[in-house]
């Protein structure tokens with residue numbers, strides 16, 4: 001079983017910026033579908049660049065279909081790129097746009113499964129899990145199967161699984177799309193706490209209303225990242 005949240009140990013690399021935890025340069029990607037004579041090539045990324053430093057919260061913004069999820073999947077290693085390099089240090093947690101959860105497993109069982117996949121000791125996994133339940137406010141659903149959960153609670157579990165091993169770098173694809181206002185506020189408190197602890201976050205959104213919550217923002221336009 002492959003966990004939702006990819007967790008990568010990187011190759012030893014040297015980045016151009018010593019404070020960087022993630023550097024991507026010259027990323028290109030086209031999707032190829034169908035067979036001749038109906039073969040289609042859809043270029044999505046064309047030289048995208050991105051850098052994250054320790055303790056930064058960076059936004060990735062773009063219209064629907066601009067290629068944000070494609071870029072994030074490439075950064076986390078879940079999708080092959082046609083060109084470019086991706087370097088990162090430390091552990092990477094990934095929260096995909098569409099939760100990949102197991103309908104018949106409970107929330108507790110998900111944390112147990114992912115904790116094992118991450119190689120976490122049981123007491124550490126439990127401490128982290130309890131912290132996540134408390135922060136995101138869904139402890140009452142711990143023994144409920146995913147099939148019983150609302151969309152928002154599924155989104156909390158999806159985010160919680162990426163947070164579980166306390167990764168240095170978190171890549172979140174529209175993490176708060178299904179959250180109510182209270183959870184949305186808690187999400188930003190959690191983000192601030194992580195940043196204060198020197199963790200880095202890349203957060204995708206198609207509209208960023210809280211510009212001041214980000215250290216920097218990239219707009220994804222015509223397959224390229226444009227720093228704001």
Ligand SMILES: Nc1ncnc2c1ncn2[C@@H]1O[C@H](COP(=O)(O)OP(=O)(O)OP(=O)(O)O)[C@@H](O)[C@H]1O
Pocket residue numbers: 031032033042044062063064065066067068069070071097206
């Ligand atoms: N597996 C695939 N095969 C073919 N085309 C794809 C595939 N995945 C995505 N695309 C296309 O690539 C483009 C970029 O998709 P992507 O999901 O990266 O956009 P996005 O910026 O994340 O959009 P949204 O804001 O809707 O989440 C879209 O036009 C989409 O239709």
Ligand SMILES: [Mg+2]
Pocket residue numbers: 068069070097173
């Ligand atoms: Mg997307």
